[in-house]
Amino acid sequence: SAVISQKPSRDICQRGTSLTIQCQVDSQVTMMFWYRQQPGQSLTLIATANQGSEATYESGFVIDKFPISRPNLTFSTLTVSNMSPEDSSIYLCSFLAGGGETQYFGPGTRLLVL
Amino acid sequence: KQEVTQIPAALSVPEGENLVLNCSFTDSAIYNLQWFRQDPGKGLTSLLLIQSSQREQTSGRLNASLDKSSGRSTLYIAASQPGDSATYLCAFSGSARQLTFGSGTQLTVLP
Numbered sequence: 001s002a003v004i005s006q007k008p009s010r011d012i013c014q015r016g017t018s019l020t021i022q023c024q025v026d027s028q029v030t031m032m033f034w035y036r037q038q039p040g041q042s043l044t045l046i047a048t049a050n051q052g053s054e055a056t057y058e059s060g061f062v063i064d065k066f067p068i069s070r071p072n073l074t075f076s077t078l079t080v081s082n083m084s085p086e087d088s089s090i091y092l093c094s095f096l097a098g099g100g101e102t103q104y105f106g107p108g109t110r111l112l113v114l
Numbered sequence: 115k116q117e118v119t120q121i122p123a124a125l126s127v128p129e130g131e132n133l134v135l136n137c138s139f140t141d142s143a144i145y146n147l148q149w150f151r152q153d154p155g156k157g158l159t160s161l162l163l164i165q166s167s168q169r170e171q172t173s174g175r176l177n178a179s180l181d182k183s184s185g186r187s188t189l190y191i192a193a194s195q196p197g198d199s200a201t202y203l204c205a206f207s208g209s210a211r212q213l214t215f216g217s218g219t220q221l222t223v224l225p
Contacts, residue, residue, distance in 0.1 A: 110155075
């Protein structure tokens with residue numbers, strides 16, 4: 001199966017700043033997703049990122065706050081903009097390989113906003 | 115909107131015991147179901163995938179079942195081991211492949 005990595009693995013940021021999280025897959029994949037896991041909570045989908053089209057955001061998430069790029073079939077970025085302590089979470093990317101239904105997840109980025 | 119509930123929230127069992135984790139959902143129009151495990155400080159590991167047309171899947175000591183009519187899925191773990199200690203998450207996929215997750219069951223297997 002494909003290997004997926006995320007950078008950074010963790011970060012501590014100041015309120016009002018922005019952080020860009022990178023997600024890299026070692027093979028070409030069709031669909032990529034970004035999820036958030038707030039402390040003590042389960043995962044919530046932020047958006048679907050498909051190459052060649054704008055990301056599709058879930059209710060409660062907006063592009064100005066969480067801009068996403070998907071420049072090719074192996075890479076995506078999620079930016080958390082103008083951060084506040086409420087953005088402290090684990091951010092995970094995932095993907096579906098072509099023709100498959102199993103969704104694979106990256107190791108996550110642990111973000112703490114002070 | 116799909117809602118997913120997992121019971122129990124936490125479970126502690128002695129090593130060697132067989133156990134069942136439960137997952138229920140409100141909307142039967144699901145595309146597929148996945149069970150994951152999440153270890154502290156790590157991402158998610160996919161355990162089993164059940165397509166909506168299937169009733170169960172097996173992998174080693176794990177067996178997952180799906181009953182759409184009752185809105186339930188179960189994960190059966192046979193002969194539990196301390197290495198099985200983790201949080202287990204069920205997730206349902208709609209036609210657009212977005213996953214809706216349950217709140218998870220935190221399993222502790224005592225040596």
